[in-house]
Amino acid sequence: MAILVTGGAGFIGSNFVLDWLAQSKEPVINLDKLTYAGNLGNLVSLEGNSSHVFVQGDIGDRSLVSRLLVEYKPRAILNFAAESHVDRSIHGPGEFIQTNIQGTFNLLECTREYWLNLDEQAKCNFRLLHVSTDEVYGTLSPDAPAFTEEHAYEPNSPYSASKAASDHLVRAWHHTYGLPVLTTNCSNNYGPYHFPEKLIPLMIVNALAGKPLPVYGDGMQIRDWLYVKDHCSAIRRVLSAGHVGETYNVGGWNEMPNIEIVKTVCTILDQLRPKPDGSSYDTQICYVQDRPGHDRRYAIDARKIERELGWKPEETFETGIYKTIRWYLDNPQWVQDVQSGDYREWVGKQYGSVATP
Ligand code: NAD
Ligand code: DAU
Numbered sequence: 642m643a644i645l646v647t648g649g650a651g652f653i654g655s656n657f658v659l660d661w662l663a664q665s666k667e668p669v670i671n672l673d674k675l676t677y678a679g680n681l682g683n684l685v686s687l688e689g690n691s692s693h694v695f696v697q698g699d700i701g702d703r704s705l706v707s708r709l710l711v712e713y714k715p716r717a718i719l720n721f722a723a724e725s726h727v728d729r730s731i732h733g734p735g736e737f738i739q740t741n742i743q744g745t746f747n748l749l750e751c752t753r754e755y756w757l758n759l760d761e762q763a764k765c766n767f768r769l770l771h772v773s774t775d776e777v778y779g780t781l782s783p784d785a786p787a788f789t790e791e792h793a794y795e796p797n798s799p800y801s802a803s804k805a806a807s808d809h810l811v812r813a814w815h816h817t818y819g820l821p822v823l824t825t826n827c828s829n830n831y832g833p834y835h836f837p838e839k840l841i842p843l844m845i846v847n848a849l850a851g852k853p854l855p856v857y858g859d860g861m862q863i864r865d866w867l868y869v870k871d872h873c874s875a876i877r878r879v880l881s882a883g884h885v886g887e888t889y890n891v892g893g894w895n896e897m898p899n900i901e902i903v904k905t906v907c908t909i910l911d912q913l914r915p916k917p918d919g920s921s922y923d924t925q926i927c928y929v930q931d932r933p934g935h936d937r938r939y940a941i942d943a944r945k946i947e948r949e950l951g952w953k954p955e956e957t958f959e960t961g962i963y964k965t966i967r968w969y970l971d972n973p974q975w976v977q978d979v980q981s982g983d984y985r986e987w988v989g990k991q992y993g994s995v996a997t998p
Contacts, residue, residue, distance in 0.1 A: 643668040645715040647700050647748065648722030650675060652835045653772070655683035657721065657873045658693065668692040670713045672706070674699045674740075678725065680984045682975060683834045700744040703751060710755040717768045717880060718752060720745065723807075726838055727776075727800045731933055734799035741803035742810070745771070749814045756820060770823045770880050771811045775865070775890065776801035777826060780936035787865075787940035790826075790888050797934050808888075815886045823883040825876060827891040828941045831961065832869030833968040837979060840899060841962075844906045845969045846976055848922040849914065854907075858931030860900030863938040867893035868961030871954035878952040889950070892941025895958045900926075905958075909966045 644661070648654040649671035658669050668691075673679045675697050687693040694713070698705045700722045722744065724730065724737045752769050759767060778788040779795030796805040814820040835842040844854050875891040883889060907922035916922065946952045956964070969976060978984040 643670055643713050643715045645670045645672060645709065645713065645718045647672045647718070647720050648679075649673055650679035650681055650683060650695075651721060651725070652678070652683075652832075652839075653830055653869055653872060654721035655680070655834050656832065656869045657719070657876060658684065659686065660870060660873045661877070662687060662690060662692055666692060668694065668713075670709060670715060671695045672698055672700065672709060673722065675985075676724070676736075677985075678836055680834070680836070680979065682978055682984045699740075701739065701747045703747055706748060706751040707754065710751060716763070716766060717770065718748070719770045719772065719876065719880070720748060721772045723772075723804065724800070727798050728838070728932060730798055730800035730803070734803075737799050737803040741800075742806045745807035745810055749810055749820065753814060753818055753820055768821050768823055768880060768883075768885070769811070770825065770876065770883075771808065772876065773808050773824055773826045774801065774804050775826050775828045775892070775939050775941050776936065777805040777808055778939070781938040781940055783938065785938075785940075787892075787942035788826075788890060789942045790890055790945055797936055801936075812886075812888075821885045823879050823885065824888040825879055825891050826888060826941075827872050827875070828865035828867050828893060828939060830867055830869045830872050832965050833972075834975070835869070835965075837976070840902065841906065841965065842969065844903050845910070845966060846980065848907060848910050848925060849969075852925065853927045854903055854922075854925045855929040856900055856903055856926060857929060858935060860903070860928065861898045862935060863896050863898050863940070864902075865892045865939055865941050866895045866897060866902070866958055866961075867891065867954060868956035868964070871956055871961075874955070875946060875952050878950050879946070882950050884949070889946040890941050890943050891946060891952075892943040893954050893956075893958065893961075894941075894943065896938075896940050897958065905962060906966065909963060913966060913970060 649658045650673040730737045778792045796802040815822045831841040837846045
């Protein structure tokens with residue numbers, strides 16, 4: 642038995658792989674293209690662990706994906722692989738269409754072919770879990786109820802439109818071909834190994850480097866925040882107990898405006914790593930031009946996954962953000978490698994014998 646994880650060198654995928662192998666002996670085949678967001682340094686603690694098989698490759702590569710399925714015979718596929726950054730999707734949507742839509746389509750087709758050839762028992766037990774986002778639902782007005790699984794899809798950015806398209810493909814492959822799929826739609830994650838292009842890690846590393854902390858527009862956009870380990874536990878729960886064909890919203894019951902997030906980061910850094918001149922990190926905050934088409938508010942109603950599968954987040958924002966900042970302070974080499982670009986040399990330096998197509 643094994644599982645195939647795609648995008649397992651990214652932020653959430655690597656947390657998922659680390660947590661999985663900390664709790665289970667079931668091998669993980671980790672297929673990741675290693676774009677700028679893929680970092681094998683996240684998985685360095687798995688060196689020498691024969692339960693982790695890393696393969697550098699593209700979910701859009703049909704012959705590679707088909708070969709991996711036949712070779713490793715996974716009982717489940719977890720699709721984390723995606724282009725994930727909204728700002729990048731605004732500057733260059735092409736890769737988002739390619740990986741998030743075309744790549745998911747390819748993964749579905751390869752999976753369908755593989756699944757059809759399984760014996761009845763294996764066919765019945767097989768699952769494809771597609772990891773998606775709350776951004777597919779679009780934006781909420783201040784008093785609107787949080788997104789339920791029934792909320793209409795109204796994506797507003799090239800990123801969220803590409804994720805919405807992938808969700809629709811996954812749904813259609815279930816309804817038309819019977820492929821046993823599960824979909825999760827999660828809110829904003831934060832935690833260890835988060836690439837510092839996203840709000841929380843960017844604020845931590847910029848603050849420590851004495852750089853400006855750029856807040857888009859008025860900073861009053863609202864997101865729901867979930868500690869990444871809680872997202873990983875929700876995915877494990879959906880994989881083991883979710884009902885085939887269903888979607889599950891995953892969230893932290895923790896809506897906060899961006900400016901409050903940034904000020905919280907500054908306050909914790911003031912305590913843990915006070916500046917030599919005694920000033921607060923919040924003096925580095927600066928308001929910059931807003932993101933085009935910026936969604937004003939997301940909020941997740943996570944009652945279905947709690948009611949049906951008994952999942953709840955363990956961390957509050959207070960405990961999760963403290964752990965996260967502590968992790969960045971305790972891992973300056975990881976931060977430095979990411980900032981210098983050295984993490985991209987990791988494959989050659991550290992994984993000379995890695996399995997490649
Ligand atoms: P990330 O950008 O940190 O990681 C993405 C990973 O996918 C990288 O390792 C990258 O190399 C890999 N990848 C990209 N294109 C690929 C391809 N064509 N083939 C194989 N691998 C490829 O993203 P993340 O934040 O870890 O997000 C993971 C998933 O979770 C995404 O599908 C994202 O849409 C979803 N999601 C993210 C969040 C969040 O807050 N970060 C919230 C909800 C859902
Ligand atoms: O909601 C889930 C989504 O959360 C995921 O699907 C995406 O993959 C993930 O990137 C994230 O999208 P956001 O756009 O919400 O995340 P980001 O960290 O880029 O921005 C969070 C908020 O902070 C958003 O309102 C924009 C704002 N922001 C962001 C950056 C990078 C700033 O004000 N300044 C910044 O420098």
